[in-house]
Amino acid sequence: GESVGLHLPTLSVQEGDNSIINCAYSNSASDYFIWYKQESGKGPQFIIDIRSNMDKRQGQRVTVLLNKTVKHLSLQIAATQPGDSAVYFCAENANTGFQKLVFGTGTRLLVSP
Amino acid sequence: SAVISQKPSRDICQRGTSLTIQCQVDSQVTMMFWYRQQPGQSLTLIATANQGSEATYESGFVIDKFPISRPNLTFSTLTVSNMSPEDSSIYLCSVSVGAANTEAFFGQGTRLTVV
Numbered sequence: 212g213e214s215v216g217l218h219l220p221t222l223s224v225q226e227g228d229n230s231i232i233n234c235a236y237s238n239s240a241s242d243y244f245i246w247y248k249q250e251s252g253k254g255p256q257f258i259i260d261i262r263s264n265m266d267k268r269q270g271q272r273v274t275v276l277l278n279k280t281v282k283h284l285s286l287q288i289a290a291t292q293p294g295d296s297a298v299y300f301c302a303e304n305a306n307t308g309f310q311k312l313v314f315g316t317g318t319r320l321l322v323s324p
Numbered sequence: 325s326a327v328i329s330q331k332p333s334r335d336i337c338q339r340g341t342s343l344t345i346q347c348q349v350d351s352q353v354t355m356m357f358w359y360r361q362q363p364g365q366s367l368t369l370i371a372t373a374n375q376g377s378e379a380t381y382e383s384g385f386v387i388d389k390f391p392i393s394r395p396n397l398t399f400s401t402l403t404v405s406n407m408s409p410e411d412s413s414i415y416l417c418s419v420s421v422g423a424a425n426t427e428a429f430f431g432q433g434t435r436l437t438v439v
Contacts, residue, residue, distance in 0.1 A: 219364065245427055254328075254416050254430035255367070300366060310355055310420040312428055314367040
């Protein structure tokens with residue numbers, strides 16, 4: 212069947228490498244950000260989030276960095292595995308007090324064994 | 325967390341017909357959201373469905389084309405009306421279980437093809 216992310220930017224890495232996926236967000240008033248992973252045929256899956264009062268947050272094998280000055284968000288995946296292959300989306304909450312996520316364009320990560 | 329079930333998971337429909345997509349959540353949630361994901365693209369919010377009130381639609385989406393029901397705190401439907409091939413997309417239901425600025429959970433999506 213048709214895959215999500217056929218026309219999206221692609222990052223190709225070797226298994227075991229570290230991956231960095233970047234996202235530029237649009238609204239300087241956004242105060243909450245999420246990274247999602249979407250595998251083919253599935254809905255987006257939460258990876259990690261960060262609030263605007265932080266510039267870094269770490270999870271298991273993942274780190275999110277937030278640079279509010281240039282409205283930039285990145286997702287770092289350590290020791291990338293073939294199972295990490297998917298499309299990754301950043302999302303920003305553009306309205307304080309109301310959960311309304313605006314999604315970025317997405318990046319396709321391909322991990323070669 | 326929340327577990328979200330969508331039905332159908334996929335469908336092929338004739339142009340001019342309508343399809344109703346169901347979204348069931350395993351817990352009571354205040355806010356439910358419907359997104360569209362066109363082929364190869366990102367997610368776009370269609371509308372926010374609140375129980376007990378009319379849905380709030382985003383720019384470019386209207387109630388006549390995408391009527392939404394929210395009869396209780398665990399269920400919602402989205403209808404895609406008078407379909408055309410341009411409506412071929414993945415339609416996703418999402419819920420937020422906490423206060424503002426908490427993660428949103430997604431169903432697996434409904435893959436719609438209009439022929």
